[in-house]
Structures are given as structure tokens and as C-alpha cells.
Amino acid sequence: MDKMTQLLKLLEKTDTIEINEFRMDFEELEIQLMPAVQRAVQQVVQKQAAAVIPKKIIPEPFAPPVHDYPGEVAEVQLGAGTRKPVLLGGQKALYRFEEPQPNPPVVTFDVFDIPMPGLPRPIREHFSDVMDHPGDWAKKAVKDFGANMVTIHLIGTGPKVMDKTPRQAAADIEEVLQAVDVPLVIGGSGDPKKDPIVLEAAATAAEGERCLLASANLDLDYRRVAKAAIDYNHAVLSWAITDINMQKTLNKYLMKEGLTREDIVMDPTTCALGYGIEFSIDVITRTRLAALKGDKDLQMPMSSGTTNAWGSREAWMKKDEWGATDYRGPIWEIVTGLTMMLCGVDIFMMLHPSSVQLLSEIGSTFTKEYLETDVPDISNWITELGV
């Protein structure tokens, strides 16, 4: 009988074998687990996992996903001299939980140098008593509706409107400057030939007050607008049409003329809700991300022509199936502005008082820290909401 068979015979009646001081030397050990063993082990593990019901919830490490950003947004001051200054931009991060932004979003109320026809009723009813005088209009916007700033649109200077002269424009500017002490945005009529001349006259009239000249774009003599800004210490609104490359180019040109990042606010163009808002979302998101990633041609605060929302037919058209225009209009403006604000826009041109209020409420949270606000316990909202 060979040794192995002898050994096995000895072990026939044995249940267990205990080996002491066992030692195995090897260079490489290959263990093959039969599939049955694998399955058995897996099943045991699964059963154990399912059976575990922790009586005490074990804390897991949770880390807020905070990013580091190599770039930051420039801080632009509007308002000087007899104005109370307002600061825009200065963000060092994308979200407040990373770093709260230093300056809250700002709303500038639209007023016009003529009793603007075609203003939707929900707006006209608030301002009809002051629409003949831009000074009174601005005063009401600030006093009654808490405007941080006022935008005076010199629509009347348009050749097809009233073709007001630059001197008349300057007079209107002076009237508004006297009426309120908030910083001003000065807008032309949109006529590419006349606007630079008008803005130049306005810039002179407002010397020392640090206004935002609206606007410089590639379709007009932006050099003239830039010069007016430099000569009389104003900032310039750099307007591109939902095109990030156009925006960069324009900014580069403006800076070549002598303006700095602290003198420029960008308007990447706001398309109204339902009329291309998604294009604005994309370009504004990309612009802010590029700034924070270090693109020096895009590191300026941004502006939104939120009043564009009123051009949407849903905002003004009478239609029974759509409900009352009284509410649709303001909501259209709020949702448009809000969407832009959540992408990083810093200053909003708006018309309706309630839209302004709601937007500012949400915007003011951006300068606060995560988890530093007292929040209610809403665990019972299901029953508390009532019938």
C-alpha cells in the first residue's frame, strides 16, 4: 500500500484533523474557487447586508462639492459724485456655498424720455401719472418701488420717433440726475448712427456721476462711446447678440480703446421666456464659467434686458384661454429675469414693480452663506397644506 492510501485508510474514521505548526513555502499560489463556493459566499454576504438594520444611523462623511476657480469677475462701480455708489460683480466662485458673492444682484427700473406708448397696461397703471416727466418717473420708481438704479431710455432721440437733439437728451439727463440720487444707466434709441452722438452728449451732462452708457456694440461707432466713457469717467455696456465670440471681440476692442475690466458690463442679450431664452441661458452660463476659469476677456459683470419679456405675446395678448394679462405679464418678466439671474447675471433692466420685488428677494440670498439662514421645519407640509 502506498503512503497516500495508508494515510487515507487511517483517516476513514476521522472527523477532523488538526495540524499544528503548519508552514507552507511557495513562490506562487493559485487558488481556484469552485463556482459553487463563490455563489455560496456571495449569498451569505447578500443575506448579511439585507439583514443589517442599523439601530443607530452611522454618520457618513458628506463633503460639499466645492471647486477652486483660477479667475474671478471684476467689480464694477456705478454711481459716483452725487450718486450713492452701487457695486456689481466681484464673484470668486459660481455658487454661494463655495463662496458667497460680495454684491447682490441689482435692479434698474426702466424710465423713458417720452410718455412711452405701447407700454402694457400692468405697467402703465403704475406710472401713468408721471410718464410726461422722466424726473418724476424716476423719482416714483425709487421712492415707491425701491429701485436700486434707474435706466433712462432716450427713445425720443430716435430719428423716426421724435428725433430729439443731443442737447434735449442732455437736458433730460440733467432732470433725472436732479430727481434721484441712485446711479443711472443711460440708453439711446437703438439707432446706430445717432446713439453714439446722444451718448456722448449724455456722458458730458453726467460727468462725475459714473453712469453706465448703453451701449457699445459692433454695429455702431463703439470707439466714440468708449471715448465718451473714458473722458467723463463712465462705464460702458458691451452688447453682443447671444454669441460668446462676438462678446470677447467687442470686449477686446473696448479695452484696446482704454477701458478696463472695471469699466465694462456685458449684455450677452436676453431672449424672453419662450422666445429663445435657452440661447441666453447657454451663452450666459458659458460666459460666467469662462470668467471663473480665467478668460480675461469675459471677466466682467453681466446685464439683462429683462423687459424684453414684455414683447412676448403671452405677456400682453388678451386671450381668455390664457387667463388674465394682469398676472401673466409680471410672471413672464420674473421668470425671464430669474432664469438669467440663476446663470450669473448681476444687473436687471425691469419694468414691473412686483417682478422687481420677487427677483430681489431671491437674489439677496446669493450674498449669504449656506446653512446660515433660519429655515422652518416643513416635514408636515403634506397635512399643513390643508384641504
Next chain:
Amino acid sequence: MDIYRLLPQTNCEICNEASCMAFATKLSEKETQLELCTELESEQLEKLESLLAPAVREITFGTGDKTATLGGDEVLYRYELTYYNQTPLVIDVSDNMDDAAFQARVKLIEEAEFERTGEKLKLDAIALRNVSGSNEKFAETAEKLKKSKLPLVLCSMDPEAMKAALEVVGDERPLIYAATENNLEDMSNLALQYECPITIFVNNDLEKMKELSRILRAKGIKDIVLDPSTFVGDGIGDTIDNFVMIRRLAVEENDEDFRFPILGVPAVTWLYENDEVQGGIKEATIAATLMNKYADILIVHGTNIWELIPMLTLRQSLYTDPRKPQAVDPGLYEFGELDENSPVILTTNFALTYYTVEGDLKSDKANCYLLVLDTEGRAVDVSVAGNQFNGKSVTDLIKESGIEEKVKTRTLIVPGLGAPVSGEIEDESGWEVMVGPRDSSAVADFLIKLKNKT
């Protein structure tokens, strides 16, 4: 390539593609279903499912033709790719309403509709809240909703009530709202038993949410929805932060505890508002805020159409695929009663432009031929600036459409913003160009005045 390696590589064409490589490409673009390949071993199938799984889990609740799908996103910003699965809008009803009011509200939710750019925008689901405090009432009311056309979200923090309701409607796979640290054990067992997706609720505590998610996942639950709390006062800042953090952790860090759709509750607005108008405006504002920041499903309370229209419109805009031009087929379209003396107007094939014009012509009962120019989905002013709208392209359209055989007129009415190219259109086509109004709402009047003049 990772996908291709896991396929059988036999090019058997059972999946309707010419080769496994083609199938792999389509799979990576979400243009086909993995299930079409019946030749996969279970190990390959599992690996592929994991590889193809989106950063945020895609969840469907409801059954049959009463379903809603949420989640499925891959990117943080829509410009990087696109967003998937429009945010379902869920309106609540309570189990404490009298039957007439209840039925009326359900009907309102089912029939709410807003047409825009050729699409009918509607609401997606009903949330039943357990207000009565009675398990029987909750179950009875849930049973009534079996007849509804919309899938269901069951809202109660009480597992006994949830159990009673699931005994009646569990087979329809409602979304369970919600599991909390106080009811986790019982609620999760119900989710497993009835194979329903389940929501986790925490009151502004992502650390806790992570723990609860981990526990549910360990039990084998895969369909989880996350509600970190919707605050509508100053707390909205925390809500926005929570939504963003969850989404970032899912997309950028592959954090398995947070790779789930997010639920917002703008309805919380009504805990603090009594006025129907102020409340509606506020709620629409909150809904818009959350939808912009990663909300995958929203529970809303107000039903006024003027409140819903902005939400539906924002949703439609956000979820448009940025890679696809929004265009309709160019060519000749007919409106109203036509003969050889009918006028001919022109517009571009940008979807928004076309549907606005079409809507106006129909509602104003205009009689005219409409030529739609292929500007690759650009609006009138944009295509004039970009030179897609020019003398030659319009002339080609006129010739190809066969309009010259249909009408005697050789006058083309162009949109107001197309005025700059009227001269070159006249030169190329030989037609006379008349510049029409800037807004299509004025077209019908314009055509009537024209008719009266001749």
C-alpha cells in the same frame, strides 16, 4: 469602444443595426435600446447597463400608458449636451375633499393644456395627500384615482396609511412620498414589496440624506427620488444650494448616494400665502427657480392656467435639444379658401416663427398661400443678417414650390423684417415684393386691406 467590447461582435443584425459597432455608436447617443440585443450574456448585460447608465438614474412611475419618467441626465449644463426627460409637473389633491370638488379638480388637472409651437403642453401626474388622518379614507381616495388618466404620487409620512393605499393601488406603481429617518424601515419594506420608486425627505440636511440613501441602496432599492426640502422664504438659498450640490456630486463625482432625481415642492408656497393671485405668482416663481436648477419633478398646488403657462413654457425651452435646429419643413403651405387670385406670403422655417405665423393665420381665418423658406431654423432678422434669406434662395423656393402654376399674382408679401432683401428678391425672381407687417398678428388685417384696395 468600451461599449463595443462588451457586445457579442458577431454583427448578427438582430438589433436592426448593420454591425455591432453601429449599435454601439447608437447606444452611446441614446438612440437605441440595449434590450434589442438578445445575444448578451448576463455578465455583459450587467456591465453594459452600468456603463450606459446616466449620471442621474432614470425612473418611471405608473404603469401601462399612465406613466411619467424623470431623471436620466448626464451633464450639469445643457450646452454641454442636452437635458433629458422634461420635469413632470404634479398637481396635488387631498383625501379630505368632498367628492364633487375632488372630481372637478382631477378633471382640471387632466385637461389642462397649453399649445405652443405646434406642441400641446400638459400636466403629468397627480399627488394624493393624506390629510384626513384616516388610512381607510386615504386608500379609498387612492382607489378613485385608478380611473384617472395620470400616474400617481402617494403622499404620507405614515407607513400604515401608505400600506393601506398601496394595497389598493400598488399594482399601478405609484411614487411613494416619503421615507424619512423616522419611518425608513417600514416605508422601504413597502417600496420593496410593491416595487415602487420611493422618495427620501430630509429637512435641509444632506448629510442625513446621504445616510438614508445608503441604507435604502443597501436593501436593494434602486429607484430613489431625493427631496432635500423646498423653502420659499430666505431659505430658498439653501434649497438651491442643496439641489446644485446633489447634482454636482452625481455628475462630477459619481457619488452613488446622490445619483438620483431631485424633487421640489413649490406647493409649500401656500403654507404662507392666502391670496390666490399673490400665491400663484410666488409659486410660479419658485417652480421656475427649481426647474432651472436641476429639479427633476415638481409638486405644485395652484391650477390657474396663467400660473401653469410660464412653467410649461420654461420646461419646453430648457429641454429643447441644443444640438437640433428648431425647424419645420420648408415649402408651400395653404390657409383658408384659395383660388388663382389668392395672395402669397413668405416666412422662414424657424419653428417659433412658423408656428407663430401659422397660429395667427388660422385664428384670424386668413386666406393665403404661405411659402416657408429654409433658413436652417433661423428667424427672419437673423437669416437676413446671415444671408440665408436672400434673392436667390427665395427665387429657388418660388420655382420649386410650383406656386406660379397655382396663382395669377406675381406679388410676394415678405415679413417686415425682411425688407432689406426685397430689392434682390425682385431682381432674381421677377416678382414684385410688398413689405408686410413685422408681427404676424397683423397679417390677416393687412391681407383684407389689400383685397379691398384691388
